Amino acid sequence: MMTLIVIVSVLYYRKTTDIIHTKISDMAEKNISQTVGLFDLLLEGYDSVTKSLNSNYELLRLLEEREKVTDPVLSVINERSITNILGAVYYSRDDIVGIHIITSSGKLYNYEKRYAGVFDLNYKKTDWYAQLQASTGEMVWLGLYNGSVINSLQEERVFVFGRALYDLTTYKKIGIMFIETNPKPILSALSNVTISPNSQVYIVDRQDRVIASTGSEDAAMPSFNGLPRPAQKEVVVDDGTDQLIVSAKAALADWTVFGMTPKADIGSELKDTRQYLLVVIAVLIGLSVAIASLVSRTIASPLKLLIREMKQVELGNFKGGVNVKSFDEINSLVASFNRMVHRMDELIEGITLASISEKNAELQALQSQVNPHFLYNTLDMIYWMLDERENDRLGRVILSLSHMFRYSSDWQEASRTTLRQELDQMRHYMTIIESRLEGRVTTEIQVEDRWLDAVMPKMTLQPIIENAVKSGLEPLGRPGKLRVYTEVDAGELRIVVEDDGVGMDEQTLAFLQHSLLGGRIVRTEGEGPASASDTTEGWREAAAGAAGAHGPSAVGGGIQPAAQRRKGIGLPNVHRRIAIMYGDQYGLRIDSKRGEGTTVIVVMPR
Template identity: 80%
Template sequence: MARSRGRHSIYNRLFLLFLSCMTILIVVVSFLYYKKTTDIIHTKISDMAEKNISQTVGLFDLLLEGYDSVTKSLNSNYELLRLIEAREKVQDPAVSVIDERSITNILGAVYYSRDDIIGIHVITNSGKMYNYEKRYVGVIDMNYTNADWYNKLRSSTGEMVWLGLFNNSVMNTVQDGPVFVFGRQLYDLTTYKKVGIVFIETNPKPILSALSNVTISPNSQVYIVDEQDRVVASTGNQEASAMPSFNGLPRPKNNKIVVDNRTDQLIVSAKAAMAGWTVFGLTPKKDINAELEGTRQYLLIVIGALILLSIAIASLVSRTIASPLKLLIREMKQVEMGNFKGAVNVKSFDEINSLVASFNRMVHRMDELIEGITLASISEKNAELQALQSQVNPHFLYNTLDMIYWMLDERENDRLGRVILALSHMFRYSSDWQEASRTTLRQELDQMRHYMTIIESRLEGRVSTAIQVDDQWLDAVMPKMTIQPIIENAVKSGLEPLGRPGKLRVYTEADETELRIVIADDGIGMDEEKLAYLRSCLLEGKQESQRTELQTAGHQGRKGIGLPNVHRRIALMYGERYGLRIDSKQGEGTTVIIVMPLP
């Protein structure tokens, strides 16, 4: 019990209340701050990725436009095309050697026009080959006619063919290192006949460095993918098995940039219009979230510090409020044991100081009243003796009330007269037990009407009564003072506390075996706990000493004829299956049903 009281003490409850409120506030604010910070960081990273890929695609387009210009310059070089066609015909060997050298010189001029060109290759329709590259001593792969890149160039119709990134030169079997290859068909611009093909191998560093600009974290991967989902180039050395599937990834349309963060990766994609390629940047979200780890740790430290501070504040505030109240409770226990001489002296909040001052005044006043009661005790005993000696007959009270009624009637004070007359009838009925405890429903309703006359006059229109009882049941026998206690409880506990006019209904119902007298009000009703307690009182047959009348809902202490008493008397008269049945809903009203056998 001591532990239970400790857990439910005002100090512990205030401490838990303050600590819970402050902790919830700290956690909610911290969560909102962290979420907002996370959203800002993700937004900035998405914007940065979008900006980077936009710049990368722009660099690709500029780079590819330059490569396109190089191949166009070769295709539009009239002298080159003339020399190639001349060598296709049978001619003097010396002239052929001079023409071949002239062709090589033209290719060399183009070769030295750019720093990133590794090799330029021209293959005529008859199979003659002209090359200009750094390592001219390389060995030509004579199986090139079966290569996929060669067939793509041969089947093209003059447009630029971007062959992509290769690990080694497609023609020079000696030259190692990655190359970027592109080319097109050569046409005689006069006759528009195919002359051969030209393809150029360049250093892939400009493309790879542009791809690295898209990476956000060390684990980011960037891919250039053509329209058939083939990887043209990518960052790092990746096996084919490690390549992701690009079939389901979002593809941008026109010049738009797509940012997709719905999966476990941040995906950005843009289209290089010059080549029809799509650039994909894939960054694991765990790398992005790793940047938030520092913010998360710092926030956890701040939350821990604030919670410790909240504990200290909650303890201080709870002790400030609880200590004066503990002193007050200690002094109240002294008063409970009969010591009225003590006083509480505290300095706390104004409300607590006011409460303590009121308690001190109350104890002092009680001490004075006890002394006064002691002095007046002898006079009261003498008055009681004189009253007992007079043996006033109750009929003297009835006659006096009747006399007051006739005096009021002569002065035409009808309202007060009706109240006095109703009071007289009530006293006469309630004190006349010559016919034991039996009466009829008719007499009970008359008693109820007298009571409601007084109540309606006192409450001035706040209570109205509707009685709908079938005449065939008016002579039904029932215990005396059955309806009036129920009506009184309904008025006091249900209708008087209302802030609006209330209504009381009395009507009868009957079936083959039972007569039910229903008393229903639309008052404040009872909650489930109080209703359950009242029903248990009826079932257990608790008597008046336990104060279980309907005032259990809020008017304890009045000792009248309570509902358990009424229920018990009906059960004694007719059997245990009869008595009172109660139903109530808080805010809607209470219904009490008197159940009796049919007359």
């Protein structure tokens, strides 16, 4: 029913639109015909004014005599007589702004509304002067100007036309004459062509030069190239573009009048019809909906409830149910759906509990891999320090070692800690390392105070620092620097651990990055199944074998076999604990260049 209503309404609307467009086109055609007729009458009046001056024997005689008179008194009398003749013509019409005559010898006579006697000395270089000089007695319609063409002080808009002056006896050219008139009659006539507020009317000559228009001075002029140019007493209507264009030609001047109206404005005339049609459609649609609802309530409503509940199941909500009273077939379908959803909820709950238990077990397994690898080196160092009786240094080292064991043995609160506590742990570790390496490693920490309470997995920084020291800084033959700082980008908090050690080659770096991204577990030859921490040792072995990028793990100065080393919390271990806590998009990012150092970035949410 609604489809039929829409189809009928569209057809009715199209028919109404066609009728209105036809009437508007007819109206525009009549308007432009009347406007062209007004132009012809107006131009005939202007033409008669110029002819009256050109045929004024007394004026022509005075102009020629003044060229020859040498008596100053007689010259002044002749000039006044010429001015009186021009004044008589000036006051014969209300729309004349100024009358100007320029003789062939360059003398200027004028009669104008104000600023008489002021003229532009460079008039001979202007386009309008060239047109009048090139004419042979016919009327020259110069068009609309924003001010007087000869008097720069006259800034009012004027319509200018003129012709050459000839001696009627000898047919000798005496000079040129041009008249400036008020453009309001022409603009008023142009306004008759407009059929909407956005309509624009232009008078264009044969060279597509705009003589006058209803548009503003700053408005861009359209291109008239290719537009239809009608013959005399012909009106052309073109609606093939986004505008309705009507054009007609003036009889006395080689002008074409173009009226351009956007079709969007024409559509506004259909507003009342469209509103009435929309009201009728809305009423009919309302009745159709009411009837359809009444007929389909006993079948459609239960099915809608069932579909809505199925969408909830798609979104993961298995707690709902559907209760309807309808035909037996629909009731049976709903009951089967409810049983299926209940069973799925039980299965998902069991799987969820199993997954949580598995993750808890995995987390506990990962957390249990605390690496006291540095303990042996520390104990060995304490032995030699006791031997050398360096009691002050020994006290600091033992105190730092005490804090580290106390921190690493406390795994309460799901192994969560803050960045502040991790940095304290790092400082204790670096106290031991700096004492052992005797000034070969310096540490710089630049962490903003606002991030010190950021929550993170325990033992996150210590494995990274340990790898940086042992694999990057210890093998250096010069003092090294370890820098820790924070930065924020795109909603991420990044803790950057940067060293200027020996770095890694591309093969070792790719190996380590792949183990982080893919979660691969690496196994060295001769060992059993590898744990997550083995990746770190595998990186060290690969770096040592490929490029010598790390130092030995020494106990008493000797190199220990890989099988004898205690495994620590490796970088993949740290990466996975961060991912478990915050999500897979967070974790570690590693970059390194051989001979320049290594950068490890801990990425967490802000």
